[in-house]
Amino acid sequence: MAEFWRWKEYNWHDENKDWRDGELITAGVDVGSVSSQAVIVVDGELYAYSNMRTGSSSPESANNSFNWAIEGTGLTLDDVGFVIGTGYGRVNVPFSHKAITEIACHARGANAMYGPSVRTVLDMGGQDCKVIRCDEKGKVTAFAMNDKCAAGTGRGMEVFADLLAIPIGEVGELSLDVEEEPPPVSSTCVVFAKSEATGLLREGWSKSKVLAAYCSAMAHRVVTLLEQVGVEEDFAITGGIAKNSGVVTRLEKELGIKALPFDTDTQIAGALGAALFAQNLLRKKLAKAGK
Amino acid sequence: MKAHYGYKDGAGDFFIIIDTDNCIECADHPCIPACPESVLEIIEDDYEDMVCAVTMDHRKKIKYSCAPCKPDRDRPPLLCVTACPKNALEHLW
Numbered sequence A: 001m002a003e004f005w006r007w008k009e010y011n012w013h014d015e016n017k018d019w020r021d022g023e024l025i026t027a028g029v030d031v032g033s034v035s036s037q038a039v040i041v042v043d044g045e046l047y048a049y050s051n052m053r054t055g056s057s058s059p060e061s062a063n064n065s066f067n068w069a070i071e072g073t074g075l076t077l078d079d080v081g082f083v084i085g086t087g088y089g090r091v092n093v094p095f096s097h098k099a100i101t102e103i104a105c106h107a108r109g110a111n112a113m114y115g116p117s118v119r120t121v122l123d124m125g126g127q128d129c130k131v132i133r134c135d136e137k138g139k140v141t142a143f144a145m146n147d148k149c150a151a152g153t154g155r156g157m158e159v160f161a162d163l164l165a166i167p168i169g170e171v172g173e174l175s176l177d178v179e180e181e182p183p184p185v186s187s188t189c190v191v192f193a194k195s196e197a198t199g200l201l202r203e204g205w206s207k208s209k210v211l212a213a214y215c216s217a218m219a220h221r222v223v224t225l226l227e228q229v230g231v232e233e234d235f236a237i238t239g240g241i242a243k244n245s246g247v248v249t250r251l252e253k254e255l256g257i258k259a260l261p262f263d264t265d266t267q268i269a270g271a272l273g274a275a276l277f278a279q280n281l282l283r284k285k286l287a288k289a290g291k
Numbered sequence B: 001m002k003a004h005y006g007y008k009d010g011a012g013d014f015f016i017i018i019d020t021d022n023c024i025e026c027a028d029h030p031c032i033p034a035c036p037e038s039v040l041e042i043i044e045d046d047y048e049d050m051v052c053a054v055t056m057d058h059r060k061k062i063k064y065s066c067a068p069c070k071p072d073r074d075r076p077p078l079l080c081v082t083a084c085p086k087n088a089l090e091h092l093w
C-alpha cells in the first residue's frame, strides 16, 4: 500500500570544501520524535547534514543520522571535536558531549540561517510547535511550546496526506488550488479533524478544499500560540512545515507578516544550532587546555 | 527569558510564565518549597543560569497539577506567586 505520508530522507555535503582544511569541526544531532538530523560544521560553516526518520531507538537514530551525514566525506567521529545532542531524544545521543534544548538550538540555528535580524522563530516540528523570541545573537528571550497534541504539527499533516492519498510534499500547493477559501475545519484535534474531513469528502468537497480547510485550521492554531508570546519582525519559520506553502501562506495572511525566505533546509535548524553551540564550547575547551 | 510552560487545548490556555532573568539573582528560590504539588524545580538552563522551571512531569497536565490551588470559587492568592519576591511567576488561567 502506498504510504503518502512518507517524506524523502536525504544527506548532503559540500563537495567544494575539504574538512581537513578546517580547525574546528563540530556536530549537532537533533533526535526529534518524528525525524532526526545531524549537522557537521567546519569553522562555523555548514559542511554536511542528513535528515531521516527517527526509528524506535533514539541512540540508533542518532548514530544513523550522524553516519549518514558523514557518508562519503572521509570524516569519522574521532575527527569531530565536540558534539551536542538536541531535540526530544537529546539525552540519548551516545557520542554527545552535552545536551541542549531544541528551543535554544532552533533560535541559534535560525540566527545562522536567516541572519541576526530574526526576532521571532516559529518551529513547526513533527510532534510539537514552538514559538521562540530571540535577540540578535540568537539567544532566547521568550518561548512557548505546545507538544500536547499533534494539531499544528508535521505528524498531523502526515495523517491528512494519508487520508487523502496525496504525497506529503504536494499537500501545501494543492491546498492553495481552491477558488474560494473554505471555512477551517472546526476541530484542531487531529483525530476529530480527520473524521470531519471524511465527512466533508462524502459531502462532495474536493481534496484541495478539504486540505485548504485543514491548513487554515492549522495556521490559526499556530497563530494563537504566536500571539501568546508576541510576534516581532523579522519572522522566520523552521521545521518541516516551513516547506508547506498551504500553511505558511495562510499563517502569513492571518498574522499580516511575511516569513523570511530560506535557502538552507529548514529541517536542520535545530541540529545546525547545536553544532554552532558545540563550536563555542570546543573553542572554550581548547582555550582552557591552552591550545 | 520569559519561559511559557504548559499547553493549549480545546478547554483553554494553561501556561505558567516564568521570567527567569529574575531567578538568576534569587538566592533561596522560595517558590520551590511553597508549591505543595512539587510543580516547580530549579534547573540549569541552556545558558548555564540556575532558574525556575515547571518539571517535565507536570508540563502536560498543569491544569490538573495546579487544580488544588485553584478552586472554582473564592480562589486564594497562589502560593507560588505569593512566595516569589521578584514577581517572576504568572499563571495564564
Ligand code: SF4
Pocket (backbone or CB within 6 Å): B018, B020, B022, B023, B024, B026, B028, B029, B030, B031, B032, B051, B052, B083, B084, B085, B086, B087, B088, B089
Ligand atoms: S522565587 Fe521567583 S525569582 Fe526566585 S527562583 Fe522562584 S520564580 Fe525565580
Ligand code: SF4
Pocket (backbone or CB within 6 Å): B034, B035, B036, B037, B038, B039, B040, B065, B066, B067, B069, B078, B079, B080, B081
Ligand atoms: S498554583 Fe499551586 S500547585 Fe500550581 S505551581 Fe503554584 S503553588 Fe504549585
